[in-house]
Amino acid sequence: xxxxxxxxxxxxxxQILAHYKFEADQYIxxxxxxxxxxxxxxxxxxxxxxxxxLAMRRPISVMSVDKDNGTFDLLYKIVGEGTRQLAERKIGxxxxxxxxxxxxxxxxxxxxxxxxxxxxxxxxIIAMAQELKGNSLYKPYVILGxxxxxxxxxxxxxxxxxxxxxxxTMPLLEEWGIPCGLASLQNYDGVYQGYVTGLAKxxxxxxxxxxxxxxxxxxxxxxxxLEAVSKLASEYSIPCQASLExxxxxxxGGCAGCVVExxxxxxxxxxxxxxxxxxxxxxxxFNDFG
Numbered sequence: 001x002x003x004x005x006x007x008x009x010x011x012x013x014x015q016i017l018a019h020y021k022f023e024a025d026q027y028i029x030x031x032x033x034x035x036x037x038x039x040x041x042x043x044x045x046x047x048x049x050x051x052x053x054l055a056m057r058r059p060i061s062v063m064s065v066d067k068d069n070g071t072f073d074l075l076y077k078i079v080g081e082g083t084r085q086l087a088e089r090k091i092g093x094x095x096x097x098x099x100x101x102x103x104x105x106x107x108x109x110x111x112x113x114x115x116x117x118x119x120x121x122x123x124x125i126i127a128m129a130q131e132l133k134g135n136s137l138y139k140p141y142v143i144l145g146x147x148x149x150x151x152x153x154x155x156x157x158x159x160x161x162x163x164x165x166x167x168x169t170m171p172l173l174e175e176w177g178i179p180c181g182l183a184s185l186q187n188y189d190g191v192y193q194g195y196v197t198g199l200a201k202x203x204x205x206x207x208x209x210x211x212x213x214x215x216x217x218x219x220x221x222x223x224x225x226l227e228a229v230s231k232l233a234s235e236y237s238i239p240c241q242a243s244l245e246x247x248x249x250x251x252x253g254g255c256a257g258c259v260v261e262x263x264x265x266x267x268x269x270x271x272x273x274x275x276x277x278x279x280x281x282x283x284x285x286f287n288d289f290g
Contacts, residue, residue: 009252010035014048014097016089017071024148025078027087028063034070036062036099042127043104043220043243043279046074047251049096050086058082059248059274061220062100063123064130064172075123075151101251102278105241107131110216111138114203114238116196116229118145118221124243124279126172128218133176141203142173142180145196145221154182154190162203167192196221197228204236212236219243219282230286240282246273263287 018030036046045061058076065072078084089095105128107113113132117125122144132140141162144150154168161179168190169180183192183199192199204212215236219229220243233240246258253275262271263284271277 009098009101010039012036012097012099013094016091016093016095019089019091021087022149022151024151025087026148026151027076027078028151029074029076029086029089030071031074031095031097032071033097036097037065037067037070037072040065040072040100040127041104042131043124043241044100044102045124045251045278046072046097046099047101047248048074048086048098050082051089053085054082056082056249057096057098057251058086059101059251061120061123061127061243061278063126065127075120075126077120098252102274103276105131105218105243105279107138108216108239110214110239112207112211112215113138113140114200114215114217115140115142116145116200116217116219116221117143118196118225119147121219121221121225121243121245122146122151124220125218126170129173129176129178133178140178142170142178143183143196143199143203144170144180145183145225147184147186149188150182154188156190162206195228196225197232200229200232204232204238212238217241217282220245226282227286230282233282241279242282242285243279244273244277244285246278248274250274260285 012033014031014033020028047057060074063073063075115125157164157169164179167181173180183196217240249255249257251274258273259270
């Protein structure tokens with residue numbers, strides 16, 4: 001994961017095909033681009049113009065792709081003026097998009113992927129679930145956490161995965177046949193009352209030793225959550241890939257404004273989240289657990 005990835009990057013004028021608003025200023029944007037839909041890997045992101053008023057682009061992770069129809073979906077939340085202006089864009093508008101950018105998740109031989117996403121870190125996890133859907137070699141379990149209403153209508157699950165009958169799920173994951181549990185501290189109906197790491201620990205504790213040796217964690221979310229997930233992975237001796245969230249200016253490796261310290265075989269090094277990441281081995285970034 002130390003390689004720098006620029007070979008997928010292209011500049012595309014993408015038409016907005018759909019733009020849905022959810023509670024807590026959350027939006028799902030569907031854009032048309034054969035190039036991006038075909039080239040995107042789970043964990044990669046795009047850098048898009050938000051309006052004609054602001055020159056600076058905004059980085060947003062790809063949530064899902066439809067290769068047959070040449071479209072891709074972005075989930076974002078209004079956090080400033082840029083995303084506020086993006087929320088005003090209409091169906092039919094053309095948006096300039098650079099991408100896909102970065103090194104995404106790598107599917108390994110571990111047959112039980114535990115996918116953990118929190119807040120606006122959910123999209124790369126959903127993208128990873130899409131990568132695994134229909135593959136009988138893997139038995140993924142998804143945990144999504146949010147402290148605001150989820151950007152979808154959570155519903156009861158009919159699947160047979162871990163506690164699927166107990167917790168509500170994301171309808172898209174249900175359609176894909178992937179078990180999912182939702183977590184929050186907000187006492188939402190059908191949602192695990194606690195942190196994503198609490199639900200993840202319950203899941204891991206219910207596995208046999210053989211199954212536990214086949215788990216790999218894939219995670220994305222705010223820094224404190226990633227640190228907690230990385231600590232959990234360390235406690236259970238489980239490999240963990242973490243997709244980092246950082247503020248970016250150029251997003252293509254030129255400005256070095258998104259660097260983080262990463263432990264390498266040759267000692268600590270400063271790596272750019274945009275093109276050296278955003279996915280890193282979690283232990284290389286989060287390793288001071290006292």
